[in-house]
Amino acid sequence: MAARAPGASRFRFRLRSERVLSREERIRWTIVSIVMWAVAILFLMPFVWMVVSSLKREIDVFRLPVQWIPDPLTWSNYVEVWTGRYPLTKYIGNSLIVAIARVVGELFTASLAAYAFSRLKFRGRDIIFILYVSTLIIPHQMLLVPRFILYRQLGIYDTLWALILPGIFTVFGTFLLRQFFLTIPQDLTDAARVDGASELQIYWRIILPLSKPALASLAILAFVWSWNDYETPLVMLTSEDKFTIPLGLTRYFDESGGFSAALISAGAVSSLIPIFIVFLALQRQFIQALTRSGLKG
Amino acid sequence: MADSRAWTLARLGNRERRRRRRSPEPASWIGWAFIAPNLIGFAVFTFFPLVFSLAISFAEWDVISGLDGIRWVGLDNFRNLLRADDFWSSGGRTLIYAGASVPLTTALGMLVALALNGPVPGRSLLRLIFFIPFIANSVAIAATWILLYDPRYGPINRFLMSIGIDDPPVWLASSDWALTALIIMAVWSGAGYAAVIYLAALQDVPQDLHEAAALDGAGTFERFKVVTFPFLTPTSFFLLVTGFIGASQSFGMINLMTQGGPGEATTVLSYYVYLNGFRFYQFGYASAVAWVMFLVILLLTMVLWRVQRRGVFYG
Numbered sequence: 109m110a111a112r113a114p115g116a117s118r119f120r121f122r123l124r125s126e127r128v129l130s131r132e133e134r135i136r137w138t139i140v141s142i143v144m145w146a147v148a149i150l151f152l153m154p155f156v157w158m159v160v161s162s163l164k165r166e167i168d169v170f171r172l173p174v175q176w177i178p179d180p181l182t183w184s185n186y187v188e189v190w191t192g193r194y195p196l197t198k199y200i201g202n203s204l205i206v207a208i209a210r211v212v213g214e215l216f217t218a219s220l221a222a223y224a225f226s227r228l229k230f231r232g233r234d235i236i237f238i239l240y241v242s243t244l245i246i247p248h249q250m251l252l253v254p255r256f257i258l259y260r261q262l263g264i265y266d267t268l269w270a271l272i273l274p275g276i277f278t279v280f281g282t283f284l285l286r287q288f289f290l291t292i293p294q295d296l297t298d299a300a301r302v303d304g305a306s307e308l309q310i311y312w313r314i315i316l317p318l319s320k321p322a323l324a325s326l327a328i329l330a331f332v333w334s335w336n337d338y339e340t341p342l343v344m345l346t347s348e349d350k351f352t353i354p355l356g357l358t359r360y361f362d363e364s365g366g367f368s369a370a371l372i373s374a375g376a377v378s379s380l381i382p383i384f385i386v387f388l389a390l391q392r393q394f395i396q397a398l399t400r401s402g403l404k405g
Numbered sequence: 406m407a408d409s410r411a412w413t414l415a416r417l418g419n420r421e422r423r424r425r426r427r428s429p430e431p432a433s434w435i436g437w438a439f440i441a442p443n444l445i446g447f448a449v450f451t452f453f454p455l456v457f458s459l460a461i462s463f464a465e466w467d468v469i470s471g472l473d474g475i476r477w478v479g480l481d482n483f484r485n486l487l488r489a490d491d492f493w494s495s496g497g498r499t500l501i502y503a504g505a506s507v508p509l510t511t512a513l514g515m516l517v518a519l520a521l522n523g524p525v526p527g528r529s530l531l532r533l534i535f536f537i538p539f540i541a542n543s544v545a546i547a548a549t550w551i552l553l554y555d556p557r558y559g560p561i562n563r564f565l566m567s568i569g570i571d572d573p574p575v576w577l578a579s580s581d582w583a584l585t586a587l588i589i590m591a592v593w594s595g596a597g598y599a600a601v602i603y604l605a606a607l608q609d610v611p612q613d614l615h616e617a618a619a620l621d622g623a624g625t626f627e628r629f630k631v632v633t634f635p636f637l638t639p640t641s642f643f644l645l646v647t648g649f650i651g652a653s654q655s656f657g658m659i660n661l662m663t664q665g666g667p668g669e670a671t672t673v674l675s676y677y678v679y680l681n682g683f684r685f686y687q688f689g690y691a692s693a694v695a696w697v698m699f700l701v702i703l704l705l706t707m708v709l710w711r712v713q714r715r716g717v718f719y720g
Contacts, residue, residue, distance in 0.1 A: 221443035230436030254454035277446025376545035
C-alpha cells in the first residue's frame with residue numbers, strides 16, 4: 109500500500125469515494141444507489157404533488173388517471189392566493205418583519221451575553237449560566253399558558269411583538285455563541301486588554317469579526333424557525349391582518365368546511381419558495397449550523 | 406533559608422505582577438452590563454412565566470375572570486389528572502407516537518447517511534431531497550398530506566388500490582390508522598435532518614481503523630458493527646433524546662391534520678395541554694399536565710443518560 113502523505117486523513121471523505129472498488133463492492137454500491145434514488149423519489153413525491161396540484165384547475169386535481177403534467181397549465185391559483193381575498197403578500201410581509209427583527213435582536217443580545225459568559229468573570233455568573241442551561245430542556249408548552257397571560261397583561265397579545273420579543277432573548281442563541289466564543293484563543297483578548305482596549309472594543313473588534321460563521325449559523329436557524337413557526341402565532345394572534353405565513357395559509361384550510369386543493373397547494377408552494385431560496389443559497393452554512401447546534405447534546 | 410524564602414516571595418510577586426499585566430480583570434459590573442439585555446428578556450419571557458406556570462398549576466383559573474379570579478386549590482389539579490382517563494390515554498399515545506417515530510427516523514437517517522457517505526451518484530442532490538421536508542413549514546406539509554391521504558381520491562390509496570388492495574385504510578379518518586399516518590409523516594420530515602447530523606459524524610470515523618479491520622478480514626457488516634457504529638453512538642444518543650423531547654412537544658401538526666381525532670385517536674399529551682388551555686380555558690389544569698409532562702421527560706432523559714454512560718463510546 110502506498111504511504112499516505114501526512115495530513116491525508118483530512119481528505120478521508122474524498123479518498124474513500126475515489127478508492128478503487130472491487131467488483132463485488134461495485135455491484136453492492138450499484139444496488140445501494142438504485143435503492144437510494146428510489147427512496148428519494150418517494151420522499152420527493154409530496155412536493156411534486158403539491159407543485160403539480162398548484163398548477164391545475166380545481167376539478168383536475170383528483171382526476172384519474174393522475175396527470176403529472178398539468179393540462180391546461182393554470183396560473184390562476186397563484187394569482188388568487190397572492191392578490192385575492194387572503195393575500196399572501198400581507199402574511200409574507202408580517203413574516204419578514206418578525207423574522208428580521210428576531211434575527212437582528214437575537215444576534216445582538218445573545219452575542220453580548222455570550223461574551224460575558226465566555227470572557228468575563230463576575231460574581232453570580234456561573235449561577236446564571238446554570239439557570240440558563242437548565243431551561244434549555246423545558247417543553248415549549250409550559251411557557252404557552254403563562255406567556256399568553258403575560259402578553260395580555262403587557263398589552264402585546266395579538267401584536268407582532270408577541271412573536272418578536274421572546275425570539276430576541278433566547279437561551280439557545282446565547283449558548284450556541286458562547287460555545288463558539290470559547291474556541292477563540294484567550295491570548296487574543298488578553299493581549300488586547302494589556303494594550304488598553306475596553307471590553308466593548310474587544311467584543312466589537314475582535315470577537316465578533318472572528319465569529320462570523322457562528323453568527324451566520326444562528327441567523328440562519330433563527331430565520332428558518334421564525335418563518336416556519338405555526339404554534340406561537342396560533343396561540344398569540346387572533347387578528348387576520350397580523351397573521352404570519354403559516355397561520356395565513358390556514359385561511360385556505362377552513363374556507364367553508366373543506367378546502368380548495370389547488371389554492372392551498374399554490375399557497376403552500378409560495379410559502380416554501382423563500383425558505384428554499386435561503387437554503388439553497390446558504391446550504392453549507394445551514395448544515396454547519398445544524399451540526400453545530402447538535403454539539404450541545 | 407531566609408534567602409530562598411525571599412527569592413520565592415520575589416518570584417511569586419513577579420508572577421503575580423506578570424499575571425496581572427497579562428490579564429487585567431475587568432470590573433464585575435461590566436459583566437452584568439453585557440448580560441443585562443439578554444438576562445432581562447430571559448427573566449421576563451422565560452423565567453417569570455415558568456414560575457407563574459408552576460404557581461397556577463396549584464390553582465383553578467379561567468383567564469376571563471382576570472387575576473382576581475385565581476382560586477387556590479392545592480394539589481387538586483394533579484389529583485384530577487392522575488384520575489382522568491384521558492390523561493393516561495393521551496400519555497400512552499405520546500409514548501406510541503414518539504416511541505415509533507423517533508427510532509424509525511433515526512434509523513432511516515443513519516441508513517441514508519451511510520449510503521450517502523459512499524460512492525453513490527448525485528450525492529448532494531440526494532441529500533437535498535431528503536432534507537427539504539425538514540425546512541418546510543408545517544401548514545404546507547399538512548395541506549399536502551391531507552390531500553395525499555384522502556381516502557377515496559388521494560394518490561396513496563389510488564396506488565394501493567391499483568396494486569390490488571381493495572380496502573385500503575382511510576388514514577386520517579380512521580381511529581386505527583390516524584396515529585400511524587402521523588408517524589409516517591414524522592419520519593418523512595425528520596429523516597433528512599438525522600442523515601445530515603450522521604453524515605457529519607461519519608467524517609470523524611477514523612479510516613485507519615476501517616482499513617485495519619478490513620485487513621483482518623472483517624466484512625462490510627462486521628466493519629460497521631465494530632468500527633462505524635461505536636463512533637456513531639453519541640450522535641444516536643443526541644438524536645434520540647432531542648427527538649423524544651421534540652416529538653412529545655409538538656401539537657401544531659396534530660391541530661392541523663386531525664384536531665386530536667377521530668374521537669381521541671390522535672390526542673397526544675401535547676395536544677391535550679393545548680386543548681385544556683386554549684379550548685377549555687382551564688389554565689391551572691393545563692399547566693399541571695405540562696409540568697407532569699416535563700418531569701416525565703426529565704426522568705426519561707436522565708435514565709437515557711445513565712444508559713448512554715455505559716453504552717456510548719466517545720472516540
